[in-house]
Structures are given as structure tokens and as C-alpha cells.
Amino acid sequence: MGLPELNRRTFFKGAGALAATAVGAQLLVGCNASKVRGYGGSPRALPIPPVELGVREGNKVHFTLVAQAGDTQILPDVTTHTWGFNGTHLGPTLVMKSGDEVSVDVTNGLDEMTTVHWHGMKLPAVADGGPHSPIGAGQVWSPEWTVANEAATLWYHPHTHGLTGLHAYRGLAGMIIVEDEAATALDLPQDYGVDDIPLVLMDHRFLEDGSLDEEDLPDLGLLGDTPTVNGITNAHFAASTRRVRFRLLNGSNMRFFNMAFSDGRQFQVIASDTGLLDSPYEMSNLAIGPGERWEILVDLEPGEDVTLESVGFADNFGVPDDEFVPDFGMGDSFQLLTITGPAEDAATAPALPGLLVKSTVPDIIDAPERSFVLNTFSINDQQMDMQRVDVIIDHAEPEIWKVTNDNSDWPHNFHIHDARFKVVSFEGTDVELFNEGWKDTVGLPPGATATLAVEFGHYPDPTWPYMYHCHMLYHEDQGMMGQFVIVNPGDKPAVHLGSGAAAAGHEH
Template identity: 70%
Template sequence: MPQITRRTFFKGLALASIAAAGSQALIGCTQKQPLRKLPIPPLLAGTQEGNKRHFQLVAQQGESQILPDKTTTTWGFNGAHLGPTLIAKKGEEVHIAVKNELDEMTTMHWHGMKLPARADGGPHSPIEPGTSWEASWTVVNAAASLWYHPHTHGLTGLHAYRGLAGMFIIEDDTSAALDLPSDYGVDDIPLVLMDHRFLEDGSLDESDLPDLGLLGDTPTVNGITGAEFQATTCRIRLRILNGSNMRFFKLQFSDKRSFDVIASDTGFLQEPFSTTNIALGPGERWEIVVELEPSEEVTLESIGFKDNFGVPTDKYTPDFGMADHFELLSIIGPDSPGQDPKPLPGILEKAETLDIQDAPQRSFVLNTFSINDQMMDMQRVDEVIDHQGPEVWTVTNDNSDWPHNFHIHNARFQVLSLDNTEVELFQAGWKDTVALPPGASATLAVEFGYYPDPQWPYMYHCHMLYHEDQGMMGQFVIVEQGQQPAATVGAGATHNH
């Protein structure tokens, strides 16, 4: 880690600095600690009733062993930490009851899902302690690895950091027909990547670092440090989610082996893409397929961005951790070779491009904690979409020294171009979150779900959660042609809880 890192960490309160130093030492130790079995979040298929699927999620507090030798108080759904992996099929009607057994208000958002705004679970849908909130919608998304996390006004980062996050797998006819690893927890493995800081007693360090919020220094996979996965097959599929607050990961295997990227945030790529590394910023997902030799050992690492992601390395710029190198997950090949795996399907998904010939265009300029010079206001509707069909959004990171990214609710998009940056980022396929190095500008062809409703807004925001919570978010409503947004949106909330 470059020297500048420590200096930036130490700019904070004396207490925070001590904590950071403590965890630094701890990273060094994880190598010598015996590795622990990778936890697999339970698969929750809900209860089926015809074409309906009912889920129950209970947000609760518990005690976890994120670290091998310390106990940490965490939040989770239906358990102490993180949440189960939900699974549903395209075309099904899902009904989800979220009960809040915490002693603080939270919310629940279905990231990547196209759905009515009322069910989207944004900051307008608080779930008070002891109460339940219910969302239902018909799944129109194609097969993908989506996820769920709170979207509490000003507190999204803290709630996710404490552990409120889980994956939401959508299957469809395409995924069912493809010959891909799909035995959950066996050869189809969810990996929820996060990063934390710990105090000496093992509790989570919840102090915001200056300009960096809850950037962690200790990576976790499915809720633990030093995880190891013992494969039983020669081919595994990893559904990788970056659920961290602020960290960008650049993933590579320790022997730099090639792997195939098969899906982006919101669906399959048209065809597998072979590479040796892949980047993912907060909120993004990739699915990859990796081949293993019997009994071999290989480590999934985050290697840091060679060019520091375009972030200056001077003393004035906070250290976003872009050059950090971590070992994330040790993988051991199966005991025996088994059958030679067949080649991966050459075509995964049919080519689909949006007709953007006459599509309306909008532009969004991100700078520090604002978008188009404005910070989030619960009662200000920033954009009104009064038509069906795609739009072209240009999103510019106007900061020359800060990274950002951009997530749009109720939508999927294709990145048409990423300009004004030297950083090379693989951006193929359908996405819902795009990474923006300093100065970069992305042009997106965006397809929205069409559920006209003048009262309930959707969000677009930077998914670096400290930025979002500081106000880097805006609201849009989707209405019928010529319709105006309601005078009061959501349930009328105007302020931080």
C-alpha cells in the first residue's frame, strides 16, 4: 500500500486513526490465521402459491464472527448477518414482507429490479421498528443476479455496512436452457464482497473517514475474512456482488488465469468474454465462470488499479483505496477430475439494442455531493419521464480527483461510450450502475420499466454510499404523457429521519 494511504487514513480523528492502524495489523495476520469455510447465504425460494411467491424477511441484530477470533454485532435478514439469497422466476408475482425487528427505522430496496415505484423501497418507504412493509410486483427482469439493501435517507451506507444486504437471483427460460453451473452453493456461488474497519474489541468501526465515509480496510466475502471455498466440480460460476460502501475492486486470480464473464449487472452477456481481470464498483455485479484443476489452490484477489483509477495520488486527494491489494477468497479444486467440462455455450443471450433514434436526452453532472448542482431533496422531483421507450442519459463526473458511479432505479442500460478517461473498463451487457473515473463521461441507452405513477418517485444516485447519503441523489417520476408529478411525493416525507 503506498505511503499516501496511511497519511490519508491518519488525517481523521485520533481514535479513527488508531482503529485504522489496528485493522492494518489485522490484515497482515489474516494470512497466518487458518482459513475458514466460505459461508453460503441460505437460498430462499419463498412459499409458492400458483404463480405467486411469498417471502418473509426480518431485519434483526445479532452476533457474528466476521473475524476469526472476535465477535461483532451485526445486522442481517432472517439471521445475524447479511441476508438469504432470494430466487424468483421472470413472470412470477413476488410478494415480500419485510419486518423490522431492529430498534431503528430502515427501508428495503430491490436493486436492479424493474417494478412500480411504490414497491421500489426508496427513502419514501420507511419501515419503523416493530412494523412490517410489504412490496409486490410481477418480475419482468431477465435472468440476473440482482440484490437488495436498505435505501434509508442519509443512512443507506451505515445500514448496508452493518450487514443489511443480500442477493436476489432471477431465473428465466434463457437461464434454464443454458448449460451453465446452476447448483446453488455447489457450483453456483454467490460472493458478497464488502469491506469493514474494526475496533480493538471486534466491533465495527462506524466512524466516517474524511471524504471517504465507511471505506473499509478489511475485505470480507459473504461476511467473513479469510474465506476458503472447496470446490467439488471443475467448473464453478461465481455471482460477484460489490456490496461495499465505497470500495472499487479489481479482481484477478493469483495465477492470472483466464475466466469467462457471462453476465453483467442485469443479465447475460450476448456471449462469454474471456479475460484475466474485472473491475466492479459499489453496487455492481458480474457473473464469471472459472475452470479448476483437481486439488489445485488459487486465490481470488483484488489487485488494485494500475493507474489508481485516474485518481491523483497527491496529498490533497483522499485515498479511495484504488491501489490496495487484498486476498479475498482461497479456492481449492475438486478432489477428482470428474468429466471434462463441455465448452461454455457460445451464445448466452440474443442481441438486443434499444432504438434510440428519437430518444429524449438528459444530462447529469456529478460533482462532490451534488448532481446538476443540487443535493437530494425528498420533495423535489428532478426529472419527469412521460413516455414509454428508451432515453439517452449522459452522466459526467465533473470532479477531477474523485471517483463516482451512477445507478438508476427501475432501469437497465447499455453503456454506449465511456469518454474522457484513460481508465479501461469492461462495460458490456445490460447494467444498472456505471463506474465513472475522475473526469469521465458515460453515455447510456436506458430502458425503464413503465409503471406511470405521479406520486411515487424513483432514485438515481451515486452508489458510493457516503456520496449518496451526503446528497448525491435525485428523483424522477414516470407518468403518463402530459401528466404532472403530484404536489407531494411519496408519503410526504421531507427530511432526514
């Protein structure tokens, strides 16, 4: 005697519409209109990942990271078994300066192997932390490099062969803030945790007992249904200033967020993945795919309430919205962070700087051009092979990489290690993505071709490869990844890559 199917559907549609107007995400719980769950309980203060300045002596700075397991209160009234660095969940924000000589001791306190990759950093491949740099349980890995990057928001996360998604999902992820003198001199909010706020965006699925649901969904892997910010649901930020800088990091496995404020207000985008934009761009919504970062400024009136949301992509990110296509969640809408404005007497925000950095574009006249065609779980019809070199770069100049999403109904994206790039053209799709500035990861709606002018860090080494891959982590773990080696002119890659000698059965 249940409701007729038609009525039930109508009811769900109505509930979805209510939730979409942000009357209350609570309504979403147990409702099928959206796959995304609302928040349980009352709002909790946004946790700010601890800042880690390292042990500094001049421009030498040493960091210590310990990967460990523990229990964390992601949900309001139950604990979840998670992984983290220097804590039970996520990791500290590492702060380093351009030109610093960095060393890190990464101790693996877990009971299984993992790796740590410095996403967005130009650095020698042996220090890059890809799948060739496993850290066994109880082992310590100690990479060193000099920070060649300009001021930017980068991050670190595992890059374990076939297990990157699961390890990140369990909580191994942290932010890196690179500072430089030019950026510090700008009149931008830069008081960490006060007006300069890291926001690590993720999504998870939970079982009844609060533990993480680690079952891969067909084609979607660990796409979550419950959004978290800095490791909790239903986070609230009480601003103390009228202008706030949010450093957005999409640390999710598979989800594209479409950031907007509940009242549609405009905000200023000031930085992309790997550095400041030439000038602030006023936007009212902004896509951020897995692995990407954006920095935004938002102005707040004293005492007001506003919510940072992810809203459904109007065009469903170019993904057909039908029963034959997996639901990548492109139409989902949900609240991420409720925000309260500052006190009445908070100082007025200064005028925005008109110019942030002097824009440069890589010189790509006569640059070598390569194509990468992404389809389902392969790139150029091949899947990841730890001992195959896909690309040899034997020079220090920029290259043109033409990257195509050849699937008609799946989204992908593309990340290049040891590099920064500018998107010089974006074709083959009606989806409009904001692609200004230096990036290391670009979103690819179905059919899209992004032409990238890529600058690589030049650290010739025939033995250690770098990765390029889809940063939708289930895709990466299914083999959607290739390897490039940077060598001196005329040199060839080593016969056995990285720890390949051991892998091939040779004794050291």
C-alpha cells in the same frame, strides 16, 4: 533511537511487495504499506447464504424477511454486533422467476427505521423501497410486483434517507437470483452452493473489541480496511467441480475491487448487473464498483490452489495518487478467497456455450437526452431533496442519459432505479472499464462521461418517485441523489411525493 524515517519507509515498501506476491496476507497486519489488513487466523469455509425459494403457488411467490440485530463471527476469534435479514448478518438469497407475482413481508425487527430496496429490479415505484418507504421499528412493509427482469443477479439493501451506507455496512444486504427458461436451458453451472456460488464482497473496519468502526472518514465515509466475502475474513472455497460460476456482488460502501486470480489466469465473464452477456468474454481482471454485479466462470484443475484477489488498479482508477487527494484505496491489493480445485475424478467441464442471449440494444434514435453532472456531493449542482422532482418521464420509450464525473480527483458511479441500460460510449478518461451487457450501475473515473441507453420499467405513478444516485454510499448519503417520476403523457407529478403528505404535516 528508532529507525531513521528513510529506512522505515524502505522496510514498509518491502513488506508491501511481499504481500503483493501473495506470500502471505498475514504480513500485512500492522503494516502501513497498504491500508488493507490481512486475515487473522486460519482460513474458514466460505459461508453460503441460505437460499430462499419463498412460499410458491403457481407463479405467485411470497417471501418473508425480518431485519434483525445480533452477534456474528466476521473475524475468527471475536464476535461483532451486526444486522441481517432472517439472521444476524447479511440475508438469504431470494430466488424468483421472470413473470412471478412476488409479494414480500419485510418486518423491521430493529429498534430504528430502515427501508429495503430491490436493486436492479424493474417494478412500481411504490414497491421500490427507496427513502420514501420507511419501515418503522416493529413495522411490516408489504410490497408486491411482477418480475419483469430477465435472468440476472440482483440484490436488496436499505435505502434509508442519509443512512443507506451505515445500514448496509452493518450487514443489511442479500442477493436475488432471477431465473428464466432461456438461461436455465444453457449449459452453465447452476447448482446453488455447489458450482453456482454467490460472493458478497464487502470491507469493514474493526475496533479492538471486534465491534464495527462506524466512524465516517473524511470524504471516504465507511471505506473499510478489512475485506470480507459472504460475511467473513479469510474465506476458503473447496470446489467439487472443475468449472465454478461465481456471482460477484460488490456490497461495499465505497470500495472498487479489481478482481483477478493469483496466477493471472483467464476467466469468462458471462453476466453483467442485470443479465447475461451475449456471449462469454475472456478476461484476466475485472473492475467491480459499489452496487455492481458480474457473473464469472473459472475452470479449476483437480487439487490445485488458486486465490481470488483484488489487485490495485494499474492506473489508480484515474485518481491522482498524491497527498491532496483522499485515498480511495484504488492501489490496494489483497486476497479475497482461497480456492482449492476438485477431486481427480471430477467430470470434465463441458464446452462453453458460444451464445448466451440474443443481444438487443434500446432504440435510441430520436430518444430524449438528459445530462447529469456529478461533482463532489451534488448532481447538476443540486443535492437530494425528498420533495423535489428532478426528472419527469412521460413516455414508455428509452432515453439517453449522459453522465459525467466532473471531479478531477474523485471517483463516482451512477445507479438508476427501475431501469437497465447499455453503455453506448465511454469518454473523457484513459481508464478502461469493461462495460458490456445490461447494467444498472456504471463506474465513473475522474473526468469520465458515460452515455447510457436506458430502458425504464413503465409503471406510471405521479406520487412515488424513483432514485438515481452515486452508489458510493457516503456520497449518496451526503446528497448525491436525484428523483425521477414516471407519468402518463400530459400528467404532472403529485404536489407531495410518497409519504410527503405526512412529511408536510397533512393528516391522511
